[in-house]
Amino acid sequence: MHGMPSILPLDVSGLVLEREGRRLLDGVSFTLPRGGVTALIGPNGAGKSLTLRLCHGLIPPDGGRVSWAIGDGRIAGRPRHAMVFQRPVMLRRSVRANLLHALEALSFDRPAGRAAAALARFGLSDLAERPARLLSGGEQQRLAIARAWALEPDVMFLDEPSAHLDPGATRQIEQVIAALAAEGMTILMTSHDLGQVRRLADRVLFLHAGRLREDSPAERFFQAPDSPEARAFVAGDLLW
Amino acid sequence: MDALGAMQAAIGLMVSFDPQFLQIVGLSLRVTLSAVLLAALIGLPLGAWLALSRFRGRSALIVLINGLMGLPPVVAGLFVFLLLSRSGPLGPLGLLFTPTAMVIAQTILVLPIVIALTRSTLDDLWQEYREHLTSLGLTGWRAVPTLLWDGRFALATGLLAGFGRASAEVGAVLIVGGNIANYTRTMTTTIALETSKGDLPLALGLGLVLMALTLAINAAGYAASRIGARFAG
Numbered sequence A: 001m002h003g004m005p006s007i008l009p010l011d012v013s014g015l016v017l018e019r020e021g022r023r024l025l026d027g028v029s030f031t032l033p034r035g036g037v038t039a040l041i042g043p044n045g046a047g048k049s050l051t052l053r054l055c056h057g058l059i060p061p062d063g064g065r066v067s068w069a070i071g072d073g074r075i076a077g078r079p080r081h082a083m084v085f086q087r088p089v090m091l092r093r094s095v096r097a098n099l100l101h102a103l104e105a106l107s108f109d110r111p112a113g114r115a116a117a118a119l120a121r122f123g124l125s126d127l128a129e130r131p132a133r134l135l136s137g138g139e140q141q142r143l144a145i146a147r148a149w150a151l152e153p154d155v156m157f158l159d160e161p162s163a164h165l166d167p168g169a170t171r172q173i174e175q176v177i178a179a180l181a182a183e184g185m186t187i188l189m190t191s192h193d194l195g196q197v198r199r200l201a202d203r204v205l206f207l208h209a210g211r212l213r214e215d216s217p218a219e220r221f222f223q224a225p226d227s228p229e230a231r232a233f234v235a236g237d238l239l240w
Numbered sequence B: 001m002d003a004l005g006a007m008q009a010a011i012g013l014m015v016s017f018d019p020q021f022l023q024i025v026g027l028s029l030r031v032t033l034s035a036v037l038l039a040a041l042i043g044l045p046l047g048a049w050l051a052l053s054r055f056r057g058r059s060a061l062i063v064l065i066n067g068l069m070g071l072p073p074v075v076a077g078l079f080v081f082l083l084l085s086r087s088g089p090l091g092p093l094g095l096l097f098t099p100t101a102m103v104i105a106q107t108i109l110v111l112p113i114v115i116a117l118t119r120s121t122l123d124d125l126w127q128e129y130r131e132h133l134t135s136l137g138l139t140g141w142r143a144v145p146t147l148l149w150d151g152r153f154a155l156a157t158g159l160l161a162g163f164g165r166a167s168a169e170v171g172a173v174l175i176v177g178g179n180i181a182n183y184t185r186t187m188t189t190t191i192a193l194e195t196s197k198g199d200l201p202l203a204l205g206l207g208l209v210l211m212a213l214t215l216a217i218n219a220a221g222y223a224a225s226r227i228g229a230r231f232a233g
Helices: A048-056 A095-105 A111-121 A137-149 A167-182 A194-200 A218-223 A228-239 B003-015 B019-052 B058-068 B073-084 B099-135 B140-150 B152-168 B171-177 B187-197 B200-232
Strands: A010-019 A022-032 A037-041 A063-068 A081-084 A155-159 A186-190 A203-208 A211-217
Touching: A010 A048, A022 A048, A022 A063, A037 A048, A037 A167, A037 A194, A048 A081, A048 A155, A048 A186, A081 A137, A081 B099, A095 A111, A095 A137, A111 A137, A137 A155, A137 A167, A167 A186, A167 A194, A194 A218, A203 A218, A203 A228, A211 A218, A211 A228, A218 A228, B003 B200, B019 B058, B019 B099, B019 B140, B019 B152, B019 B187, B019 B200, B058 B099, B073 B099, B073 B171, B099 B140, B099 B152, B099 B171, B140 B152, B152 B187, B152 B200, B171 B187, B187 B200
Parallel strands: A022 A211, A037 A186, A037 A203, A081 A155, A155 A186
Antiparallel strands: A010 A022, A010 A063, A203 A211
């Protein structure tokens, strides 16, 4: 992964998003360099998922811009950033066919071999022929991550990767994320689980009411948050 | 003739492969299957277009098509009759009172079912898949193959419903086909004619075939939705 051309760093500057007269994102700026796990946290409605969607290009911003080191976030015509949604979208096909569909949509060569590699990498080989929608929540999330990984992105956007998983499945997903990060994958994820953020993140972006209030190394964020909102947020978690 | 005797004669017709009987059943199936195939070729793309596009009057069009699902077959027949009659716009083609005219009439009956069902199936799937497919660059027409394939079981049920509607109707094929012996006589028109003539065995035999067909269609529809449920979870 290192040494190859990368679309990173991602430079987000002054993002604004307005809906029905309300400013949902108000001047969000940050830079995402290569490597590491960055957690985007904040209370419900702070704009975490929206920020991911804007970075991934699913929604155009009303102001500001998302710019990649290499034009458009694409190399050789293929997007090099992938997103995993909070509710994994499972096509009504087998696990393997879900991988093949994504690979073929982006015209990868040798899709069968790549799908098999992704299945093996994420421990899904035994489930390959099962209908994807009948997998457990944890297995579905693993398939969604495998499907994103198979597209060889430089950065993965994970939206609440364990929001509705039981503790066992959550631990598995966290191991998957940590392993990806250890291999050099850059990860930008949202989470409402501060324990998870402590376990995984190197860096914390704290959003509140559409504004980025804090951008700190994770350790410092939890020990001594700069902003009063972040202090209240972290304290609330401790008290709860 | 009493009902029991008529029933025995009807079964006799069926097991002896009576040529007239087979000809009628064969024509019915040919006309209806052609109509369903045509309706699928036209209706699946149209339904997909309606599901994915947004324009003024879309809701009105959806309501209109939903309403056309209940179009009385005789009215569809009358419409095609006017179109194909000698003084009509398509009169010079000389299609009136031919099996082709019957296929056209039944296509018009099946088409709204196919369009409406494709539209609603793909609408729901698109809502669910939109972000993932957009992420893969599959928007607009590029999303249609995925949506059609993932809606395959619901769409199959819709085509079967269309087949059921067309094979059971009598009004449209009677008006545009003319019920001509050995040429445009289908199961339903024959039953209507033979019953009024008092020839019950033929009417009953065809009635049994029609009922068996209806049962088979329903069984297939049930199987499609069961298999679909396995994949849909």
